[in-house]
Amino acid sequence: xxxxxxxxxxxxxxxxxxxxxxxxxxxxxxxxxxxxxxxxxxxxxxxxxxxxxxxxxxxxxxxxxxxxxxxxxxxxxxxxxxxxxxxxxxxxxxxxxxxxxxxxxxxxxxxxxxxxxxxxxxxxxxxxxxxxxxxxxxxxxxxxxxxxxxxxxxxxxxxxxxxxxxxxxxxxxxxxxxxxxxxxxxxxxxxxxxxxxxxxxxxxxxxxxxxxxxxxxxxxxxxxxxxxxxxxxxxxxxxxxxxxxxxxxxxxxxxxxxxxxxxxxxxxxxxxxxxxxxxxxxxxxxxxxxxxxxxxxxxxxxxxxxxxxxxxxxxxxxxxxxxxxxxxxxxxxxxxxxxxxxxxxxxxxxxxxxxxxxxxxxxxxxxxxxxxxxxxxxxxxxxxxxxxxxxxxxxxxxxxxxxxxxxxxxxxxxxxxxxxxxxxxxxxxxxxxxxxxxxxxxxxxxxxxxxxxxxxxxxxxxxxxxxxxxxxxxxxxxxxxxxxxxxxxxxxxxxxxxxxxxxxxxxxxxxxxxxxxxx
Amino acid sequence: xxxxxxxxxxxxxxxxxxxxxxxxxxxxxxxxxxxxxxxxxxxxxxxxxxxxxxxxxxxxxxxxxxxxxxxxxxxxxxxxxxxxxxxxxxxxxxxxxxxxxxxxxxxxxxxxxxxxxxxxxxxxxxxxxxxxxxxxxxxxxxxxxxxxxxxxxxxxxxxxxxxxxxxxxxxxxxxxxxxxxxxxxxxxxxxxxxxxxxxxxxxxxxxxxxxxxxxxxxxxxxxxxxxxxxxxxxxxxxxxxxxxxxxxxxxxxxxxxxxxxxxxxxxxxxxxxxxxxxxxxxxxxxxxxxxxxxxxxxxxxxxxxxxxx
Numbered sequence: 001x002x003x004x005x006x007x008x009x010x011x012x013x014x015x016x017x018x019x020x021x022x023x024x025x026x027x028x029x030x031x032x033x034x035x036x037x038x039x040x041x042x043x044x045x046x047x048x049x050x051x052x053x054x055x056x057x058x059x060x061x062x063x064x065x066x067x068x069x070x071x072x073x074x075x076x077x078x079x080x081x082x083x084x085x086x087x088x089x090x091x092x093x094x095x096x097x098x099x100x101x102x103x104x105x106x107x108x109x110x111x112x113x114x115x116x117x118x119x120x121x122x123x124x125x126x127x128x129x130x131x132x133x134x135x136x137x138x139x140x141x142x143x144x145x146x147x148x149x150x151x152x153x154x155x156x157x158x159x160x161x162x163x164x165x166x167x168x169x170x171x172x173x174x175x176x177x178x179x180x181x182x183x184x185x186x187x188x189x190x191x192x193x194x195x196x197x198x199x200x201x202x203x204x205x206x207x208x209x210x211x212x213x214x215x216x217x218x219x220x221x222x223x224x225x226x227x228x229x230x231x232x233x234x235x236x237x238x239x240x241x242x243x244x245x246x247x248x249x250x251x252x253x254x255x256x257x258x259x260x261x262x263x264x265x266x267x268x269x270x271x272x273x274x275x276x277x278x279x280x281x282x283x284x285x286x287x288x289x290x291x292x293x294x295x296x297x298x299x300x301x302x303x304x305x306x307x308x309x310x311x312x313x314x315x316x317x318x319x320x321x322x323x324x325x326x327x328x329x330x331x332x333x334x335x336x337x338x339x340x341x342x343x344x345x346x347x348x349x350x351x352x353x354x355x356x357x358x359x360x361x362x363x364x365x366x367x368x369x370x371x372x373x374x375x376x377x378x379x380x381x382x383x384x385x386x387x388x389x390x391x392x393x394x395x396x397x398x399x400x401x402x403x404x405x406x407x408x409x410x411x412x413x414x415x416x417x418x419x420x421x422x423x424x425x426x427x428x429x430x431x432x433x434x435x436x437x438x439x440x441x442x443x444x445x446x447x448x449x450x451x452x453x454x455x456x457x458x459x460x461x462x463x464x465x466x467x468x469x470x471x472x473x474x475x476x477x478x479x480x481x482x483x484x485x486x487x488x489x490x491x492x493x494x495x496x497x498x499x500x501x502x503x504x505x506x507x508x509x510x511x512x513x514x515x516x517x518x519x
Numbered sequence: 520x521x522x523x524x525x526x527x528x529x530x531x532x533x534x535x536x537x538x539x540x541x542x543x544x545x546x547x548x549x550x551x552x553x554x555x556x557x558x559x560x561x562x563x564x565x566x567x568x569x570x571x572x573x574x575x576x577x578x579x580x581x582x583x584x585x586x587x588x589x590x591x592x593x594x595x596x597x598x599x600x601x602x603x604x605x606x607x608x609x610x611x612x613x614x615x616x617x618x619x620x621x622x623x624x625x626x627x628x629x630x631x632x633x634x635x636x637x638x639x640x641x642x643x644x645x646x647x648x649x650x651x652x653x654x655x656x657x658x659x660x661x662x663x664x665x666x667x668x669x670x671x672x673x674x675x676x677x678x679x680x681x682x683x684x685x686x687x688x689x690x691x692x693x694x695x696x697x698x699x700x701x702x703x704x705x706x707x708x709x710x711x712x713x714x715x716x717x718x719x720x721x722x723x724x725x726x727x728x729x730x731x732x733x734x735x736x737x738x739x740x741x742x743x744x745x746x747x748x749x750x751x752x753x754x755x756x757x758x759x760x761x762x763x764x765x766x767x768x769x770x771x772x773x774x775x776x777x778x779x780x781x782x783x784x785x786x787x788x789x790x791x792x793x794x795x796x797x798x799x800x801x802x803x804x805x806x807x808x809x810x811x812x813x814x815x816x817x818x819x820x821x822x823x824x825x826x827x828x
Contacts, residue, residue, distance in 0.1 A: 054600040054786075062558075138565055138572075143558030148565075191602060208603070209612060209774030210685065235683055235772045239667060243682045247674050261675075397787055400554040433559065440559050 044229035045498065045512055048241045048250040052234045053212070056203065058180035058195040059132040059139035062423075064508055068254065069232055071509040073214060075180035075197030078106060078125060079173050083505040086323060086425050088173050092120060092181055092198060093161075101168045106176075108159040112221045114183040115202045122155035127184045129153045129163065129176075135188060145178045145424070170460035171426055178424070200225045200513045214512070225513035238369070242266075245493035252500070252515075253493030254507070257369030258310045262493045269502035271490030272324065273421040274316050275368070277361075277378070277483040278434070281444045283413040284354045285387065290344040291355065292480040295415070296334040297341035298385035304377060305486050308370050312491075316484035318472040319420055319430050323504060326427025326456070326468025331476060333484065341385035355386060362392045363417040364399035368488065375417060382415075389415075404440050414443075419488075423508050427468035428457050434482075435475060443481060449474065527811055531804050542796045543583055543789075551575055552599055552787035573599065586793065595797075596790035600783075605790035608779065609798045615685070616768070616775035617802075620760035623695050627702040628753050634703075635710025635749075636737050642715050650707060658704025666697045666770045683771040694771045698764050702756040709752050713745035720744070747814065754810030758803050 053065040058075045061067040072080070078093035096106040112120040130153060132139045133146050152164040165172055182195055194203045200222065201214035214230040233250070235241050242260035244250035256262055277295065285291045301315040314321070317331035349355040359382070363375040375391055382389045394402075401408055402416050418441075422430045431453050437445030452474065456467030475481060492502050500515040553561075553569045561569075570576045574585065589596060595606040638650035673693060674682040680689050717723065718741050726740045765777035776795055783792035 055602065136568065138557060138561075138569055140558050143561040143565060148562045193602060208601075208608070209615075209779075233684065233772065235770075237667075237770050240670060240683050240770060240772070243670055243675050247678060247682055249681055249684070395785060397550060397552070397555050397785070400559075401550065404554055404559050440561075 042517075043227055044231055045227045045252065045515055046231045046233070046250045047252045047510065048244050048254065049232055049234045050236060050238065050241065050255045052209065055191065055193050056195055056206075056212075057139075057191045057193065058128075058182050058186075058197065059137065059141050060191070061180050062141050062144050062178055062508070067508045068510045069212060069214075070195065070197075071180060072199060072511050073201045073230065073513070074199045074203060075182065075195055076199050077177050077179055078108070078181060079177045081174060081177050081425050081505075083425075083503040086325065088177065092125070093176075096173050098170075099162070102166070103162055103164045104172050105156075106161045106163070108161060109221070110159055112198050113219050114198055115196045115217055115219070116183060116185065117219075118183050118185065120181065120183075120198055121158045122161045123158075124183050125161050125181060126153040126155045127186075127188070128179055128181045131182070131186065131188045132179055137188075137191060139191075141178050145175050145429075168458060170458065170464065171428060174424060174426055201230060204229070223513070226516040227512060230512045242493050245495055248495070250493075251495040251498045252510070254510070256491040256493050258312055258491065259369065260491075260493075262491065265493050265495065267492045267494050267502055268312060269490050269492060269506055270321060270323070270504045271421065271488055271507045272321055272423060272504050273368070273419055273488040273490075274319050274321060275313075275374075275485045275488060276316065276319060276418050276420065277485070278416045278418045278441070278443060279481055279483065280407075280411075280414040280416075281481060283411075284357045285345075285348065286359060286413040286415065288348045288351075288353045289480055290348040291353065291387070292483070294341040294344035294348075294385050294387070295382060296480065296483045297337045297344065298381050298387075299334075299378060299483055299485065300336040300381060301333050301485055302336065304374065308373055308377070309486070309489075312489040313486040314489075316487045317476065318484060319434060319482065320422050320427055320472075321487040324422050324425055324427055324430075325465055326431070326472070328469035328472040330469070331472060334476075338381075338384060345386040349386075356388050357413060359387055359389045359413045359415055360392050360411060361389050361415050361417070362394060362399065362402045365393050365395055367396075367399075367417075368419055371417070374485075378417075407443070415483075418482075421507075423505060427471070431468065431471055432457065435471065435479075444479075446479075449479060523815065524808070524812065527808050531807060535800050535804050538800045539793070539797055540583070542793060543586060544579065546784075546787070546789050546792055547575075547579060547582070549787065552789070555787055556599060590797070595794040598783075598788050598791045600786045600788045600791070605788075605794040606798075608791050609776065609794040612774055612776045612779040612795070613798055613802070615773060616761060616764065616777060619691075619694060619698065619764060619767075619773065619775060620757060622691070623698045623760060624702060624753060624757045626695065627699050627706055627756070628749070630699075631703050631706030631710050631749070632742070635707045636714055636742065638707070638711045639714030639718060640733070640737070647711070650711065654704040654707035654711075656704070657700040658708070660700060662697050662701070662764075662766045663770070665700065666693070666767060669693045669697060670770075683773075685773060690771075694764075694767050694773055697767050697771075698760060702753070702760070705756065706749055706753060709749050710745060713748050714741055717741040717744040751810065751814055754806065754813070758806055761799065761802055761806065 049065060049068060051065050053069055056066060056070050058070060061070045076091050078091060079088050079096065080091045082089050092109050092112060093106040094109050096104055099105045108122055108125060114120060129151055131137065133142050134150050149166055154162045156162055163172065181198060186192060194206065200216055200220045202217045204213040204215045206212045212232040216225050216228050238256050239260050241253040242256050242262040245253045245262065245265055256266060279286045279292050279295065281287050305311060305313045305315055315333040317333045318328060320327050322329065345355050361375060361379055363371060379389045379391045402414060420430060433439045433441045435442055435445060435449065436453055437450050452471055456464060456471055459467050490507050492506065494500060497518055498515055499518045551570060553566045557565055557569055574582060597603065598605050598608055634650050638647040641647060670682050670693065673680045680692050684690050723736060723740055726736050765781050767773065768775045768778040769781065776799055780792060780795045783795060
């Protein structure tokens with residue numbers, strides 16, 4: 001009987017052998033990890049992000065996931081914008097002034113070195129601008145901040161730099177605040193994954209897929225930060241990020257929502273993001289301003305803010321929140337008035353507008369917390385006003401085809417859910433994209449409106465503020481491309497052991513040097 | 520055996536090619552990744568440069584020929600997202616998935632054999648009912664929900680395990696427990712079914728009448744007949760796990776191939792997606808052949824026994 005037996009053990013042999021072999025190769029750690037269970041070090045800040053940065057390249061640092069690690073931790077700009085006051089402040093440049101209509105002259109800080117030991121000077125500053133703005137690298141910052149305008153830069157002497165623009169540009173210093181300075185040894189033909197900078201921290205290790213660590217750099221020109229190390233991990237589930245803070249596995253969790261059970265470890269901060277519907281005015285029924293007004297009246301913004309977002313958001317009346325140059329504090333959100341919405345739709349119908357034509361409500365899945373619920377509420381509310389709305393949930397790449405030129409054709413009327421963040425602090429970065437008739441994200445515009453925008457772009461000081469305020473009022477009055485919903489609030493999870501005060505730029509630039517152990 | 524092996528290799532290679540061509544073409548039909556990689560207000564010139572730089576302006580057939588040429592030279596291209604070698608990224612992620620899948624399956628098979636046999640001893644008895652309930656529940660609970668509940672109970676409330684990550688042995692518990700339930704549930708039912716029918720065979724009665732103990736009857740006599748179907752199903756379930764425990768890897772931040780694939784799809788990172796799919800397809804191809812071989816082996820040995828009985 002025993003000669004031909006096939007016992008239990010044999011049946012299990014091959015899968016068991018396979019797994020023993022696989023596990024045996026690496027003990028009990030996951031392949032390619034060298035971490036056998038590092039305990040939390042008290043001299044280290046552990047941050048959990050929503051995604052791994054694709055790169056730490058300095059000229060891509062206006063990408064949220066890159067900038068949050070790199071900006072002002074590893075690299076630094078010439079000039080920085082104070083997120084509280086909105087004023088520009090010196091960083092690697094100590095002063096700057098317009099020396100003609102199109103020329104700016106900057107004085108640079110002395111005694112600053114890069115992490116590779118080379119000196120920071122006007123040559124490095126000029127190289128940084130050439131590399132990010134004038135090269136063929138296709139840097140994100142180029143399109144986002146500088147458009148296709150090339151700049152002429154000249155290192156006059158070691159600490160003096162001139163920058164010349166093709167057209168007068170009153171906010172050039174603000175634009176320069178987006179450039180993170182790198183040494184001339186950086187490749188100008190290829191992007192680099194790990195930059196060298198002048199910041200308080202340098203990149204230690206990057207275990208792809210797992211974590212990035214920074215350590216404080218002894219040669220830093222400024223104050224020594226309180227923490228010797230920073231460690232970044234990433235988890236795509238926001239509830240997991242929150243749980244990491246509550247269970248003591250992380251000190252800071254980014255991008256939480258009110259539902260993440262973060263309790264009193266959650267800290268609110270204004271993140272400068274605004275949610276709105278952008279309407280396509282070329283197709284019926286949205287090509288009639290009364291229908292676009294009806295959309296605005298039909299949305300119960302107060303209800304959405306209080307029920308979906310637990311009152312943490314604010315009803316919006318324009319694309320930029322308070323604190324951005326050009327924000328018009330006189331504007332009030334459209335009141336919720338369903339009867340008015342219905343009568344406007346009926347009026348349009350009576351005039352021959354096909355109000356039964358389908359409107360595609362195009363929404364990007366997981367773009368921000370509760371977006372699906374918000375989309376369903378909007379669909380319901382617009383339907384109540386007598387409109388025929390179909391909800392289209394798309395992923396990022398598909399959504400982008402609706403968001404940016406060239407727009408898809410033959411789609412019929414589109415109402416696109418937009419989340420716009422103005423991190424630059426000046427309305428020009430919003431208006432040029434969303435309202436100019438040639439704007440990358442604009443469905444329409446008029447020559448008269450374009451002229452107003454161009455005038456505002458060229459203005460400076462109080463006049464600039466006034467011009468942009470007028471533009472937001474004009475859009476609500478005469479154009480109605482948008483139905484604004486809310487200004488969002490960001491939530492950061494913060495361990496009790498650590499003290500940090502987030503501000504409106506924390507979502508894009510999380511400065512480890514501003515964190516201290518709680519006393 | 521060798522002829523059979525050769526036949527299996529040839530017949531499985533064709534689907535492999537179809538999968539690769541399919542992924543290549545489908546990925547490109549989802550659109551140009553330029554909009555994802557360039558700033559929103561990039562100029563047309565920047566878009567054209569990007570498209571040309573990445574060879575996306577070429578006709579699909581030319582792109583595909585280039586790709587296969589590259590594959591023959593073991594050059595899988597570069598990641599659009601990270602600029603790294605696509606094959607290196609896939610190879611780095613794969614062992615993490617394989618370890619998770621293998622450990623999960625070994626545990627699932629062992630547990631299922633024990634519970635399945637226990638249930639089969641007295642059909643419709645209490646043990647059978649309990650195990651039937653547990654296995655049905657285990658096979659039907661969604662992993663996403665289970666993962667979150669697991670984190671909530673064991674990491675936050677009790678503080679016994681880390682929420683996620685890959686550091687230390689305790690980090691394996693929740694991902695494996697989450698992945699384990701479905702294969703366990705399915706296998707228990709299979710083992711129980713085939714054990715019940717095996718235990719009613721005449722040769723079992725014969726063995727019992729000869730005074731063999733119950734444990735010996737189950738492990739030495741009945742299980743060998745009941746093992747084959749369970750092994751086949753276990754093989755299929757392993758394929759599913761290797762194919763990427765996407766949800767589990769995503770939630771627990773496990774740096775495996777499933778997460779890499781999802782990220783590459785969402786980021787239109789064609790080269791990485793192709794490398795990851797190719798690697799997974801080859802692994803599944805190899806695994807399938809192993810399963811077939813194992814089954815043939817088992818069959819060949821089992822047959823004389825049944826004849827004898």
